Amino acid sequence: MNETGQGPSGVEPEKASAERGIGRRDVVKALASIPVFGVFFYSFFKRKFDEDYRKREILAELGVSEGGPAVIPEAISRPPSDRIRLGIIGNGGEGESLVRNAGFAHPDWVEGAEEDARENPRSKRLEVFLNQEDLNVELTGVCDLFDVRAERGLAASRNAVGPVGGRELRGARRFTRYTDMLESDDIDAVIIGTPDHWHSRITIDAVSAGKHVYCEKAMTRTEEETHAMVEAVRNSDIVFQLGHQNRQVESHFKAREVIEADILGPITLIETTTNRNTPGGAWVYDIHEEGSPETIDWAQFEEAAPNKVPFSLERFFRWRCWFDYGTGLSGDLLSHEYDAANQILDLGIPKSAVASGGVYFFKDGRDVPDVFQAVLEYPDRDLTLVYSATLANGRGRGKVFMGHDATMTVGSGLTIKAERDSTRYEQKIEDDVIDTSIPMFTYRPGFRGIDAVTSASEEYFASRGLLYTYRGGVRMSAYHLHIKEWLDVIRNGGQVSCNIERGFEEAITCHMATRSYLEGRKVEWDPVRNSIV
């Protein structure tokens, strides 16, 4: 500004601005971007209408909503008089997890989870446990052949941290033989988390004692055990639940909806897989330092096994590696994949099975294969189920349902891609409504929850939807929901999702694969003779 405040025109600038009103030119300049908005909103709505139209067209064609499947929450109150007294038989890795999902965590687990949550904000296991519903149960009996695990069970039964907090806990009593627990008046129901070779015998004895049973999978070790166990449970009033927690997974309900709406067209092939690449994933579990003939009841462990061998820590802690106690990949992991496919498609027992594989990587004395493929034929359904597994490579492969019109991949979520040469979607593909290079339908539950899983095996279970699931967008443990369902049916009647009939189908299917592998031949199911031939 010059000293006099005079511009060349002789008018003070200060005055000039005050006097000069907002002119037409000013308004034009101020609103100069309006045409740009015109272009913006034109392109924006064109794109949006286009996308909405496609989406509407696809959803109308499919007839399935994008929302979560309707799961009716259990609304029946549970008075204290309705308390169920639980016993755990086999408080190892799975057993302890089941007990925790019923409400009783070992103090060490809580401490570890607290530390996890402090160090890694993505770790949700403590939060999920603390938010778990109080199932109004009491842990009154613990039976384990290893003293340390039995003591851990007792400690968990007295630990009021978690959903049972605020209640007076009596604590459990230890039983050295499960038969003593079954005779006890202080037990209403038992969870069986023992190795597979004990499942059938304990269940049959529990039926005789009138105790309800939650039994870990695989249901049995042999076909003979299966028939005996199924007959006992069928002729009883107890509630039996097989521990396939995938039955609670939201994406599997959604997959059923998809199948019911016939979105995939005729399904001719189902591909299921297991891929893990860690010692833990191959059942090379830690051998507890306190494990010894003094702390482990080896004679009782062996009692139900076909072959008696000298005391072996490997066999006790890593029993999944031997056919004496389980069936390896077949009962351990094919069973999960099969049961998921059975849940989604009601497959039943296959007509035939062919399996092959070998011990190709973990040559540690095990006799169960670490690479295992099984082909199950369903000629009545015009489809084949293929199971393919290795324990020495972790590349994630899917659980894939291949139909003529579309392919559905199921994990903790679900995606559907149309087939390029689909008959049903031909017109829509031609009209560019359906793009076969991207999923035409995606279902992603709990998309707002991100967390960390702690081990490679957990990662595997999480990716296959076996660790947790969602109800109304809230993360929940699939194990917890599966136990809850069992307890609800004990109290209120109804039907559990993995009852003895589903267990029968699972056990026979797995044993067909096992037999085929062991005998090196194709085996068939004879429904008339009710046996594998």
Next chain:
Amino acid sequence: MMQSEATAEAGGSPGYGTFQLSALVALRMIIGWHIFYEGLAKVLSSYWTAADYLSASQWWFSSLFIKIAASPTPLGIVDFLNKWGLIAIGLGLMLGCLTRAATIAGIVLLALYYIAAPPFAGYTYSMPAEGSYLLVNKILIELAALVVLLAFPTGRIIGLDRLIFWNRGSQKALTLAEDVR
């Protein structure tokens, strides 16, 4: 003393040429467009959340960002601020409305995006980038472009700020408004 020099001194007027002004306004519009649509797309997508981006965070504030991603309430706030912040910034830049504030807010937001996942040597991300970046990525370039717009403002020449700031500090407003050679 020449008039143009006098006004430049008095009001800090940039004294843009027509080509310069057009280029700056076009840059402002383009960045505004991008940010506005980013916000709008997020508001309209019921599936959008910052959680994936935050939980993949590395470098300085990663622990804070990861913590936010894992806690529903802060995450909800971050999501809300992000979506509507983008819309407000985008609108501000396009309309030339409170341009300076919008530009600064845009710089802050882009800086947060950059800090959350900088393309440093040695950092890898599970979400693949569509190009190849080393230290400099498109976020940083957009941020730098906003710094340029902060240094060479145009809102009071072409934009609603011309009217908004008409009476406040009218001397400056007028000199700015008239000062296109």
